[in-house]
Amino acid sequence: MRFGYRHFILLLLFPVLTIAGCEQPKVEFIFSEKTNELMPAAAKPVKEALVREFGNPLALTQFEGLPTKFGDVEGKVKSVEATGAEAPLIRFQATGLENVYDKLQGLPLEWTSGKAQGQVSRIKEYNFETGMIAVEKAADIAPQPGDTFLVECTRLQFGRDLYNRHCMHCHGMSGEGTGPTSRYLNPPPRDFRLGIYKYTSTKSTDKAQVQDLERTVKEGIAGTYMPSFKLLTEDEVSAIVNYVIWLSIRGETEKKLVDELFLDFSKETFAERTSEAGGETPEEIDEELKEYMELDFPDTLDFATSSVAEAWEEANREEALVIPESPRVPDSPESRERGRQLYLSNKTKCATCHGPQGRGNGSATHDFWTNPVTNTKYPNRGLHDIWGNQLPPRDLHRGIYRGGRRPIDIYRRIFAGIKGTPMPAFGSSALTEEERWDLVNYVMSLPYSSN
Amino acid sequence: MGKGWCLFFLFWPVAAVVSCAAAPFIGWSFPYDNAQAASNLGIRIDHLFYLILAITAAVFIGTQAVLVYALWRSANNRDERAQHTHGNHKLELIWSIIPGAILLFLALYQMNLWADFRFKNHYPEAAVKDPLAEVTARQFEWRFRYPAIGKQLQPKPQPDDLYTVNELHVPFGKPVLIQLRSDDVQHSFFLPALRIKQDALPGLQIPVWFEANKPGVYDLVCAELCGWGHYKMKAHVIVEPEEEYQAYLKNLTQQQSYDGLGQIAANENGSESEAAEK
Numbered sequence: 140m141r142f143g144y145r146h147f148i149l150l151l152l153f154p155v156l157t158i159a160g161c162e163q164p165k166v167e168f169i170f171s172e173k174t175n176e177l178m179p180a181a182a183k184p185v186k187e188a189l190v191r192e193f194g195n196p197l198a199l200t201q202f203e204g205l206p207t208k209f210g211d212v213e214g215k216v217k218s219v220e221a222t223g224a225e226a227p228l229i230r231f232q233a234t235g236l237e238n239v240y241d242k243l244q245g246l247p248l249e250w251t252s253g254k255a256q257g258q259v260s261r262i263k264e265y266n267f268e269t270g271m272i273a274v275e276k277a278a279d280i281a282p283q284p285g286d287t288f289l290v291e292c293t294r295l296q297f298g299r300d301l302y303n304r305h306c307m308h309c310h311g312m313s314g315e316g317t318g319p320t321s322r323y324l325n326p327p328p329r330d331f332r333l334g335i336y337k338y339t340s341t342k343s344t345d346k347a348q349v350q351d352l353e354r355t356v357k358e359g360i361a362g363t364y365m366p367s368f369k370l371l372t373e374d375e376v377s378a379i380v381n382y383v384i385w386l387s388i389r390g391e392t393e394k395k396l397v398d399e400l401f402l403d404f405s406k407e408t409f410a411e412r413t414s415e416a417g418g419e420t421p422e423e424i425d426e427e428l429k430e431y432m433e434l435d436f437p438d439t440l441d442f443a444t445s446s447v448a449e450a451w452e453e454a455n456r457e458e459a460l461v462i463p464e465s466p467r468v469p470d471s472p473e474s475r476e477r478g479r480q481l482y483l484s485n486k487t488k489c490a491t492c493h494g495p496q497g498r499g500n501g502s503a504t505h506d507f508w509t510n511p512v513t514n515t516k517y518p519n520r521g522l523h524d525i526w527g528n529q530l531p532p533r534d535l536h537r538g539i540y541r542g543g544r545r546p547i548d549i550y551r552r553i554f555a556g557i558k559g560t561p562m563p564a565f566g567s568s569a570l571t572e573e574e575r576w577d578l579v580n581y582v583m584s585l586p587y588s589s590n
Numbered sequence: 591m592g593k594g595w596c597l598f599f600l601f602w603p604v605a606a607v608v609s610c611a612a613a614p615f616i617g618w619s620f621p622y623d624n625a626q627a628a629s630n631l632g633i634r635i636d637h638l639f640y641l642i643l644a645i646t647a648a649v650f651i652g653t654q655a656v657l658v659y660a661l662w663r664s665a666n667n668r669d670e671r672a673q674h675t676h677g678n679h680k681l682e683l684i685w686s687i688i689p690g691a692i693l694l695f696l697a698l699y700q701m702n703l704w705a706d707f708r709f710k711n712h713y714p715e716a717a718v719k720d721p722l723a724e725v726t727a728r729q730f731e732w733r734f735r736y737p738a739i740g741k742q743l744q745p746k747p748q749p750d751d752l753y754t755v756n757e758l759h760v761p762f763g764k765p766v767l768i769q770l771r772s773d774d775v776q777h778s779f780f781l782p783a784l785r786i787k788q789d790a791l792p793g794l795q796i797p798v799w800f801e802a803n804k805p806g807v808y809d810l811v812c813a814e815l816c817g818w819g820h821y822k823m824k825a826h827v828i829v830e831p832e833e834e835y836q837a838y839l840k841n842l843t844q845q846q847s848y849d850g851l852g853q854i855a856a857n858e859n860g861s862e863s864e865a866a867e868k
Contacts, residue, residue: 448646467849547850
């Protein structure tokens with residue numbers, strides 16, 4: 140066999156054929172199950188509103204007043220490359236973008252001065268090394284040296300890229316907790332769309348602080364599959380958390396909108412209302428829905444977005460933080476004994492769930508509990524969290540502290556409870572500050588006790 | 591077979607030899623600092639590696655030269671038919687005895703190094719007496735447990751033990767020993783810069799010692815495919831002077847006993863920003 144031209148071509152074709160087919164699939168945020176249970180005419184405006192306010196993973200948008208950073212960066216045109224009349228793109232050298240995220244391709248660029256002021260172009264090409272930007276040619280876009288522009292969404296997009304690389308395969312594209320690997324994990328990854336996070340430093344009615352989520356990303360959650368991402372830079376962690384909060388807000392907004400509509404306009408209600416017992420015609424319901432959409436829906440949307448945004452903003456106030464009034468009571472046998480008495484008392488009822496010895500086998504784990512959302516009994520015995528997962532109370536002897544092992548972390552679990560779980564908050568109860576610390580001392584001593 | 595194929599088959603061994611020879615100069619060789627290991631034991635391992643590389647390179651070049659020569663000769667001479675022979679006793683003895691001798695030499699030559707690396711009675715006494723930390727590999731992170739300052743590491747956790755994740759601080763210039771465990775599946779504790787690699791097995795506690803010969807931040811990675819998140823199982827080993835190491839432990843102690851009031855020092859990655867802000 141001679142080493143001919145044909146063999147050479149075959150050799151070259153091999154890597155080309157291997158690379159072909161690696162094109163990125165089209166991705167979209169998914170809507171909640173409850174949204175899809177609405178009547179199609181009711182689901183449509185909800186979905187449209189969500190796409191309008193939040194976009195999709197490849198073209199993110201953000202409504203005004205949201206506490207997350209969208210990431211506007213100001214740039215200036217340095218020089219414009221001369222191109223032929225036929226060229227489809229305008230290329231220019233920009234300054235001011237040196238320290239920003241390097242993947243600006245596809246992002247909107249708003250002209251803030253010059254002839255095109257107020258116009259928006261999409262970045263078609265961007266070279267981070269040379270600062271060369273290319274935008275589509277249009278009649279009213281004629282950048283001149285000195286013209287300024289804003290590039291939008293750099294922060295959110297940076298967070299999205301990192302999230303998709305490190306978090307998405309468990310937490311899902313939309314933060315719904317059903318990424319490809321989630322089915323193998325126990326406990327399952329968090330569904331961000333309720334906006335509830337378990338391990339926070341804030342009071343029981345407040346959301347998580349940005350720092351809480353950053354700490355979780357950096358330290359991981361011991362005893363679960365959430366690993367530590369300590370090797371990411373501060374900036375990367377903050378960008379991921381920014382995006383996670385944004386995903387939470389999207390999910391919460393969706394939930395609020397759907398909750399408003401569900402009672403009257405779900406597919407099930409529609410069937411009931413148009414049945415013989417209901418006595419309404421589909422036209423009547425359509426008319427009612429149309430009226431609602433015209434008169435009330437804009438307000439509902441406005442309220443949903445502003446209330447969610449406000450709650451996230453408020454969580455970062457200093458008043459939201461749980462700070463003890465007095466320092467930790469010294470960890471002595473007497474304090475631990477006082478803590479043990481409290482643990483077993485009716486005042487705290489800790490033993491009901493965590494068991495008399497703290498083994499996580501209290502009497503509550505043998506009962507059938509009622510789901511507070513659906514008002515029906517759970518099929519399994521024992522406690523459940525609001526995401527619907529069975530939740531055994533922690534075995535306090537294992538020495539694994541998911542929310543952190545500092546005394547302040549345990550104190551906060553006792554003071555503010557664990558959000559989304561049946562662990563109650565003892566912050567406003569009859570417990571005194573000293574009693575809370577006694578409980579902390581007792582709980583922290585359990586892994587080392589001979590009992 | 592045409593001459594094109596002869597050249598094709600000649601190209602690859604030549605490319606392999608050239609790229610191997612150039613590797614240390616273009617950063618394709620061992621990691622860090624011009625391919626110099628960051629531990630004395632690592633430097634000895636490198637010597638052994640280079641010795642084996644030199645022997646295999648000589649054999650490789652020799653056999654490839656013979657192969658290409660045979661191909662080239664037959665490509666030039668299309669009339670001569672190949673000749674069938676039924677083995678050569680002398681030749682077989684030669685090519686069995688020479689590799690056997692080389693293997694025997696290597697086995698004897700590396701014995702001391704292997705003993706120093708793996709035999710507990712050869713470990714530095716100070717390191718064995720006072721292990722630095724317990725390292726627990728788990729899907730997909732490294733968790734570390736140090737004894738409290740002034741205390742010794744106990745097999746079971748103690749109330750004042752210090753805990754961190756993905757960041758192991760090590761004092762510089764003295765041998766240290768870690769107790770390696772796995773929480774779930776098989777992992778491998780791999781410090782490429784120090785040439786240290788040891789599997790972590792569930793149910794076993796394996797002592798591993800090393801001594802860094804220069805301060806720095808080194809990668810600790812998992813060298814055993816341990817599940818879907820294997821790629822993210824990375825940590826840093828920070829080798830620093832004794833005083834800095836002690837200061838780190840002090841800082842860790844303060845952070846770990848933080849009760850939400852008063853000031854504590856922020857650690858390097860600022861995860862205590864909450865405390866710093868107040």
